Amino acid sequence: MKILLDTNILIQRENNTVVPDNIAQLIKIMGELNYKTCIHPLSISEIRKDGNVSRREVNLSKLSSYPTLDGYPNYFEDTEFVALLPEPTTTNDIIDNQLLYCVYQNLVSHLITEDQALLHKADILGLSTVYSVNEALEIFSSDLPKSDINLTSTFKIEHPYNVDINDPIFETLKKSYPEFVNTWWKKVVESDRAIYLFKDSYNSRINAILIPKIEEEDIDCTPKIPRDKFIKICLFKVSEQARGLKLGEHLLTLAIEYAKRNNVNKLYLTHFREENDYLLYLIESYGFVLRGINIRGEEIYTKEIVAPSNIHEISNDPVEINTKYYPSFCDGAIINKFIVPIRPVYHEMLFPNYKHEEEGHGTQMELFTLSDRIKSHGYGIKKAYLSHSFVGSMKPGDLVLFYRSEDYMAITSVGVVEQVHTKITDPELIKKLTAKRTVYSSQDIEKLCEQETHVILFRWCTHLNKEFRYADLLREGIITGQIQRIQTLSDGNYRKIIRGNIDERFTIH
Incomplete structure (x- = not known):
C-alpha cells in the first residue's frame, strides 16, 4: 500500500518544530503496518519558494526523511478529469489537483491531508480514500491486532x-x-x-x-x-x-x-x-x-428540513431532494422500497444511536452517547451496507428499511440509497468505496469477498417511532416467512409499516 502525504499534515504554521500527537501516532501506525509513504515533488517545489529562509529550512528538514513520488501523470492531459473540477485559480489549486489525480489513476492507494478544500474536491470526485488525519488514524489502527489509540x-x-x-x-x-x-x-x-x-x-x-x-x-x-x-x-x-x-x-x-x-x-x-x-x-x-x-x-x-409543496416542480431527483431538505425524503409510489435484513452485531455498529423499545426511548443524551466499541463512521449520516443478496432494480433514491434479525426481529430504520455497486470480489475495491462510511473491519470485508458482494451506500434518515415486528409483518401479509435476503416492498405494504411510525412532515409523496 502506497500512501501520498500532503505536506500540510507535517507542517504546522503555528509550530515549526513539533509534529502534533495524532500525526505522530498515524506515522507510527503506518510504519507498523509496513505501508509505504511518499510526498509529491510539486509539494516540495512549492515549499522551496518560501521566502522565509528559516521556516523553509525547518520545513524541508521535516520532509527530508520521506521519499518523493517517482514520476507522476499530468492531470491536464486527461480532459475527462479536468472537466470534473473547477478551473484552478492558483498554483496551490493545480498542486491539489495533481495530488488527487495520483489517487484517481491508482498511482497511490491513499492521500492524507488536512486541507478541507482538497477533501471536498475528493468527495466531488468520489475518491473515498482521501482521508483527514483522524480518519486515517481510525481506519488504519483498526488493522492492528491491538491499539491504544483513543478517538472516542x-x-x-x-x-x-x-x-x-x-x-x-x-x-x-x-x-x-x-x-x-x-x-x-x-x-x-x-x-x-x-x-x-x-x-x-x-x-x-x-x-x-x-x-x-x-x-x-x-x-x-x-x-x-x-x-x-x-x-x-x-x-x-x-x-x-x-x-x-x-x-x-x-x-x-x-x-x-x-x-x-x-x-x-x-x-x-x-x-x-x-x-x-x-x-x-x-x-x-x-x-x-x-x-x-x-x-x-x-x-x-x-x-x-421540510420540502415545499411544489417540490416536484423544482426537482424530480430524490437524492438531490434528500440532500437539500435532509432529513426529508421522497417516498411516493414511483420510489422503490426494500426490506434489508441486518444481523444485530452490524445493526449496532451501523445504527449505534438506536434505542430498542424495551430499553425505553431515551433522552437526546442517550441517543448520542458514543461507544468506544463503535467506529466513528457508525455515528455519521452517510453509511454503507454490504450484502451477498441483492435486488437488481435497486437504484439511487430508493428507500431501504432495515430489519434487525435474530433478537429484535423488527424493522427499525429508514435510509435513502445514494449509490449501488454490485458483484464485487475485490476487497480493496470495497474498502475504497466504503472507506469513509464503513463500520466493517478489513477482516470482515475480506471474508465477505469470498463471495460476490454488493455495496449499498445510503443516507440514514430516521428510526421508526415504534418497531414494526416480525409478527406485525406476518399479520399484515407483508411477508410469508423469514427475512433472509433483501426483498422488495410494495408501496401499499410500506404505508402499513410507516403509518404512525414516521413524522410525515418529512416525507414527500
Whole structure:
C-alpha cells in the first residue's frame, strides 16, 4: 500500500518544530503496518519558494526523511478529469489537483491531508480514500491486532456555567469576536441555554460544541430574509483535533432533532468564512444555502428540513431532494422500497444511536452517547451496507428499511440509497468505496469477498417511532416467512409499516 502525504499534515504554521500527537501516532501506525509513504515533488517545489529562509529550512528538514513520488501523470492531459473540477485559480489549486489525480489513476492507494478544500474536491470526485488525519488514524489502527489509540468522545448536555471558557476550542472565536467572553457568553450563561458537548475521553478537552436557540424575529441579513420561526445555531464548532471523526455530522443531527422536537422547519447560522473552512463544506453538503451577509460581514446560511409543496416542480431527483431538505425524503409510489435484513452485531455498529423499545426511548443524551466499541463512521449520516443478496432494480433514491434479525426481529430504520455497486470480489475495491462510511473491519470485508458482494451506500434518515415486528409483518401479509435476503416492498405494504411510525412532515409523496 502506497500512501501520498500532503505536506500540510507535517507542517504546522503555528509550530515549526513539533509534529502534533495524532500525526505522530498515524506515522507510527503506518510504519507498523509496513505501508509505504511518499510526498509529491510539486509539494516540495512549492515549499522551496518560501521566502522565509528559516521556516523553509525547518520545513524541508521535516520532509527530508520521506521519499518523493517517482514520476507522476499530468492531470491536464486527461480532459475527462479536468472537466470534473473547477478551473484552478492558483498554483496551490493545480498542486491539489495533481495530488488527487495520483489517487484517481491508482498511482497511490491513499492521500492524507488536512486541507478541507482538497477533501471536498475528493468527495466531488468520489475518491473515498482521501482521508483527514483522524480518519486515517481510525481506519488504519483498526488493522492492528491491538491499539491504544483513543478517538472516542463523551457526550453531555451541560449548563453554560459548567463549561470551561478557556478550552482551546474557543480560541478562534475570541479572536473573531472581541465581545465573545464579556458580552456574548455572558448572555448564554444568564439565559442558561443547553450546551451540547462532545468531550475528548482522554484529556477532557471539548471536541465539538453546539448551542441551538429558537428565534422568531428579523434576521440581520442583506438581502432581507422574510421573518419566520427558525432554530438559530448560535454556536457550531468542531475542534481541529477532532476533525474527521464525524462529530460535525453529530452536531448537525442534534440541531435537526432539536428543530423537529420543537416543530420548527427552518434553521440558520452566521459564519465568518475562513481559509480551509471545515464548516462550510459540511453544511453545504446537507442543504444549507448562502442567503446574504449581516452588518458584521458574517455570511448567513439557512436550511429547510421540510420540502415545499411544489417540490416536484423544482426537482424530480430524490437524492438531490434528500440532500437539500435532509432529513426529508421522497417516498411516493414511483420510489422503490426494500426490506434489508441486518444481523444485530452490524445493526449496532451501523445504527449505534438506536434505542430498542424495551430499553425505553431515551433522552437526546442517550441517543448520542458514543461507544468506544463503535467506529466513528457508525455515528455519521452517510453509511454503507454490504450484502451477498441483492435486488437488481435497486437504484439511487430508493428507500431501504432495515430489519434487525435474530433478537429484535423488527424493522427499525429508514435510509435513502445514494449509490449501488454490485458483484464485487475485490476487497480493496470495497474498502475504497466504503472507506469513509464503513463500520466493517478489513477482516470482515475480506471474508465477505469470498463471495460476490454488493455495496449499498445510503443516507440514514430516521428510526421508526415504534418497531414494526416480525409478527406485525406476518399479520399484515407483508411477508410469508423469514427475512433472509433483501426483498422488495410494495408501496401499499410500506404505508402499513410507516403509518404512525414516521413524522410525515418529512416525507414527500
